[in-house]
Amino acid sequence: MTSVIDHPDHLLLDTDLTDQARALRDRVRDFGRSCIEPIINDYWERAQFPDEVLPGLAGLGIVGTFIPGYGCPGLSRQEAGLVAREMGRIDGSVNTFLGVHSNLCMGSIYMLGNEEQRQRWLPAMARVDKTGAFALTEPTHGSDSVSLETSARRDGDAWVINGHKRWIGNGHAADVIVL
Numbered sequence: 001m002t003s004v005i006d007h008p009d010h011l012l013l014d015t016d017l018t019d020q021a022r023a024l025r026d027r028v029r030d031f032g033r034s035c036i037e038p039i040i041n042d043y044w045e046r047a048q049f050p051d052e053v054l055p056g057l058a059g060l061g062i063v064g065t066f067i068p069g070y071g072c073p074g075l076s077r078q079e080a081g082l083v084a085r086e087m088g089r090i091d092g093s094v095n096t097f098l099g100v101h102s103n104l105c106m107g108s109i110y111m112l113g114n115e116e117q118r119q120r121w122l123p124a125m126a127r128v129d130k131t132g133a134f135a136l137t138e139p140t141h142g143s144d145s146v147s148l149e150t151s152a153r154r155d156g157d158a159w160v161i162n163g164h165k166r167w168i169g170n171g172h173a174a175d176v177i178v179l
Contacts, residue, residue: 049173132178
């Protein structure tokens, strides 16, 4: 039986890859073939996420994709695209987890957080000791970021958040949620 991971490169996308990019692609592909593909159908049937693969994802050196430092790999945009392409071939749920965790949550903390927040969250998230979620979608506006109604205000040392969210990516198991 041919694996969904084994495919011809009809568009010749891999033609100009550096040796480093090819090695990254192959590392992700091999991980998918050996660690995700054999188990993923059972998880789909049970409507569960395969948390057991998270340490392996951390070991690939791909978590935090384009973020430099903080235990993240600082991948180029091309390399980050290769990771997304290969993970997408392997499994949509694992690829979505990685995209939400690494890009939406960690990327937001890196770009918009202060240094204390970066130091607190990014190294643990790069190791996948902590997981991140991203809460954009609202009941009345979907993912239209211009029309969001949820608000946050400072109240002493705490924040008061008012609003409603739906379909929070990775919300089922997050340690930190970016609103």
